Amino acid sequence: MGKKLFILLVVLMSLSLIGIIFVQAFFINNTLKNEGKQFTSDVKRSLISVSRGIEDKELLSYDRLYKEVVKNGRTPDTTEIRQLLIYDSFDEETNQTIRFRNAISEESFKVPALFFDIGTDSISISRFTNKSETKVYERSAIDGKINLNPIRKFTDYSTLDDISRLHYKMGYHKVYKNYPVYKRISNEEVSELLESQFAISGINTAFEYAIYDKDLSTKIRSENFELNPESTIGIPVFMDTENKSDYSLYVDFPERRKYLLSSILGMIVLSIIFTSIIILAYSSAIYQLIRQRQISQIKTDFINNMTHEFKTPIATINLALDSIKNPKIINDNEKVMRYLRMIKDENKRMHAQVENVLRISKLEKNELNISKERVKLHDLVEDAITHVELIVEDRKGYVKTHLNADKSSVLANETHFTNVIVNILDNAIKYSDNAPKIDVYTENIGTNILLKVSDQGNGMSKQVQKRVFEKFYREHTGNVHNVKGHGLGLAYVKRIVDDHQGHISVESEKGKGSTFIIKLPLIS
Incomplete structure (x- = not known):
C-alpha cells in the first residue's frame, strides 16, 4: 500500500468516526431537549389541574357557606335572571314541536361579617342556579298550528354545571377578593395537590413551590424555593371571571436536569x-x-x-x-x-x-535452551574483550577495564552472556568514527552487580534510545552505509539479559557517546 493511499484511508476513517460521534451527541442532545419540552408540558398541564383544584375548593367552601345561610332561615333578597335561552325544534316523524328553555337565576343574601374575617359589617353572597326546561307541543296536521297546551314537560335544576360555574364564580370572587392568600389555602393543601397531580402525570422528582402576589412572595411557599427565570414554571391561580389574577403559582425542580438525564x-x-x-x-x-x-x-x-x-x-x-x-x-x-x-x-x-x-x-519461539551455572562476571568481561581487542588495536583505540565490584558471581550461561558483552563492545567499535575508546566498569549495588560499557562514539538521540532494543530496528542514516548490520544484535542482548532476570538500559547523548548499563542479581 502506497504512503498516500494509507494516509488517505486513515483520514477518511478518522473523519467517519468523528462524524459518528457527533451524530450520536446530536441525537442525545435533541432527545434531551424533547424530553425537556415534554416535561414542561406535563408540568403546565398538572399546574392547570392544581389551579382548578384550588378554585373548586373555594367554590365548595362558598357553597357550604350558602347552605349555612339557608340553614339559619335566611331568605334571598332578590332574584335575577342572568341568562335566558329559548329555541324550538320540529320533529316531522312525530309531528311535534319541542321548545327548550334555559336560564340562570341569581339569589342574593346579606350575611353578617362573623362568617368572614375581612373587616366589614356584612357581605353579599349570591347563589346561582341553572334551570333548564323542555316542553313538547302537538301540531295540527290540518292547519299546522301549535296546540298551546304542552303534552309533556321536563324541568332540571343544577348548581355547579359548566354554565352556572362562571356566574357562581362571580359571587365567591367578591367575597375572597381581598382575603389573605394564606387564609384561602394552606401550604399542606398546595403540596398535596401538586404531589397528586405530578404523580398522575408521571413526574417523580423533588420540587419546590411558591405563590406570588404579583412580584411579591407570600407565606404559601416551600422552604427552599428560589425563583429561577430559566427553570421555574408558573401559572395564574385564583382567577376572576375574566381569567385574570394577581396571584401566580410557581414550581421549580432543583434536580430537573438529573431527572431528564435519568429518563434517557x-x-x-x-x-x-x-x-x-x-x-x-x-x-x-x-x-x-x-x-x-x-x-x-x-x-x-x-x-x-x-x-x-x-x-x-x-x-x-x-x-x-x-x-x-x-x-x-x-x-x-x-x-x-x-x-x-x-x-x-x-x-x-x-x-x-x-x-x-x-x-x-529461537528466542521468539522460546526454543533456545539456555542452561545457567555459577560464573564470575569479571571472567566473562575479560573473555569478551579478547574477541575485539585486535580490531580495537588495529583502529588505534583501547578498551580499559575498571572492575571495582568486590562480588561478581552470577547465575548465567557463559556462552550467551559472553555474546551479550561482545555485541555491546562491537556496537561501541562500529559507532565510533574515530579510534574507539571504551571503558568497562563494574560495581556492587546492594544484592546486584552493575556492568557499564561506555564509549566516546557517535551517541544517539532520545528517540533512538527508546527503540534501540527492538528487533530489526536500526537508526536511519540516509544513504550512508558505513555501519553494517540487521538490527538484531541489541534485540538479542535484551532477550538474554531478561532471561537472566536482569535489566539493561542505555544513556546517550548525540555526538558524545553512549553507556550501556546491565544490572544482574548476585548469588552467594
Whole structure:
C-alpha cells in the first residue's frame, strides 16, 4: 500500500468516526431537549389541574357557606335572571314541536361579617342556579298550528354545571377578593395537590413551590424555593371571571436536569458503550495498520542489509577462488594459504550472521535452551574483550577495564552472556568514527552487580534510545552505509539479559557517546 493511499484511508476513517460521534451527541442532545419540552408540558398541564383544584375548593367552601345561610332561615333578597335561552325544534316523524328553555337565576343574601374575617359589617353572597326546561307541543296536521297546551314537560335544576360555574364564580370572587392568600389555602393543601397531580402525570422528582402576589412572595411557599427565570414554571391561580389574577403559582425542580438525564440514561449508556467499542476497534485497526507498515518497512530494510552483508563476502570468496585457479598463483603456497584464510574468514562471517538470525528466531519461539551455572562476571568481561581487542588495536583505540565490584558471581550461561558483552563492545567499535575508546566498569549495588560499557562514539538521540532494543530496528542514516548490520544484535542482548532476570538500559547523548548499563542479581 502506497504512503498516500494509507494516509488517505486513515483520514477518511478518522473523519467517519468523528462524524459518528457527533451524530450520536446530536441525537442525545435533541432527545434531551424533547424530553425537556415534554416535561414542561406535563408540568403546565398538572399546574392547570392544581389551579382548578384550588378554585373548586373555594367554590365548595362558598357553597357550604350558602347552605349555612339557608340553614339559619335566611331568605334571598332578590332574584335575577342572568341568562335566558329559548329555541324550538320540529320533529316531522312525530309531528311535534319541542321548545327548550334555559336560564340562570341569581339569589342574593346579606350575611353578617362573623362568617368572614375581612373587616366589614356584612357581605353579599349570591347563589346561582341553572334551570333548564323542555316542553313538547302537538301540531295540527290540518292547519299546522301549535296546540298551546304542552303534552309533556321536563324541568332540571343544577348548581355547579359548566354554565352556572362562571356566574357562581362571580359571587365567591367578591367575597375572597381581598382575603389573605394564606387564609384561602394552606401550604399542606398546595403540596398535596401538586404531589397528586405530578404523580398522575408521571413526574417523580423533588420540587419546590411558591405563590406570588404579583412580584411579591407570600407565606404559601416551600422552604427552599428560589425563583429561577430559566427553570421555574408558573401559572395564574385564583382567577376572576375574566381569567385574570394577581396571584401566580410557581414550581421549580432543583434536580430537573438529573431527572431528564435519568429518563434517557439507558440510551446514553448504550451509546457510550457502542461508541467506545468502535473507538477501541478503530484505534486497534489503525495501530495494526501502522505496525504492519513499520514491520513491512523493517523487513525490507533487513532484506536489503542482509543482501549487502552476504554479497560482499560471497564476492570476496569468488575472487579468492578465481585467484587460486590462476596457474601463476596455484603454485605459490603463501598466496594460496592467504586466499584460503580469506575464504574461511568470510565464511565464518556469513555463518555468524546466520546464527544471529537463528538465535533471535529461537528466542521468539522460546526454543533456545539456555542452561545457567555459577560464573564470575569479571571472567566473562575479560573473555569478551579478547574477541575485539585486535580490531580495537588495529583502529588505534583501547578498551580499559575498571572492575571495582568486590562480588561478581552470577547465575548465567557463559556462552550467551559472553555474546551479550561482545555485541555491546562491537556496537561501541562500529559507532565510533574515530579510534574507539571504551571503558568497562563494574560495581556492587546492594544484592546486584552493575556492568557499564561506555564509549566516546557517535551517541544517539532520545528517540533512538527508546527503540534501540527492538528487533530489526536500526537508526536511519540516509544513504550512508558505513555501519553494517540487521538490527538484531541489541534485540538479542535484551532477550538474554531478561532471561537472566536482569535489566539493561542505555544513556546517550548525540555526538558524545553512549553507556550501556546491565544490572544482574548476585548469588552467594
